[in-house]
Amino acid sequence: MQISTSVPYDEQRLRRTLRFLANRQMKPFRILGVVVLVLGAAVLALDPTSSAGYGILAGGLVLLFAVVPITVASGMRMQSEVIKQGYHLSLTDEWAQITYPLAESRFRWQGLNRIVETPEAWYAMFGKAQALTIPKELMTPEQREEFAAFAAHLSK
Structure with missing residues (x-):
């Protein structure tokens, strides 16, 4: 799997993620x-x-x-100004990587607890209170299908 997309800052998406976690x-x-x-x-x-x-x-x-x-x-x-610049999301078979202009985070899928799917996004849960938001609307239909199949494989 090789999915790469730019994710612009979206306050409503961030609120949905925080509400999901809360x-x-x-x-x-x-x-x-x-x-x-x-x-x-x-x-x-x-x-x-x-x-x-x-x-x-x-x-x-x-x-x-x-x-x-x-x-x-x-x-x-409490959110840093860094996130208000949007980020680049890169998903491979081994890693999920988020790259902001001033910061970067990488997560190995091996450390994943579970993936929760909602109508707007997938939430890759790395622990109980840390979620990586993978927005569906920014992916092509083929990318959504590919990631859905990958997430189903991870859940087994």
Whole structure:
């Protein structure tokens, strides 16, 4: 396999990647949010005038619905200016390589945990919180087929 493409900076693509990673890490917060919501509802059932019950309920809603957007916004603010210049993506049978004008990263496929496919991209997961985004829209149909077959082979 030899796939090579230029990937311009796309803020929405970066947000989708950060949201993808945050959603994978936030399951415990969502479970805790449901527990806190139930606790708040129980407190309010016993005493509808309890300000603590409303506070607990609000805390549960924050855990359920606000943590991921806050995490994504924070991640966007923490990104280096280097990535805003776009990068060149090169995929071979042995390596995935990203080359920015001022930085470069290479990943051996041997270190891959798994590949997750979404409608917009493949996420090559090297660990639980590190993903290499491989955007589908910048690849030719032949390249998409070739990479899909390669990803299926890696998953076995």
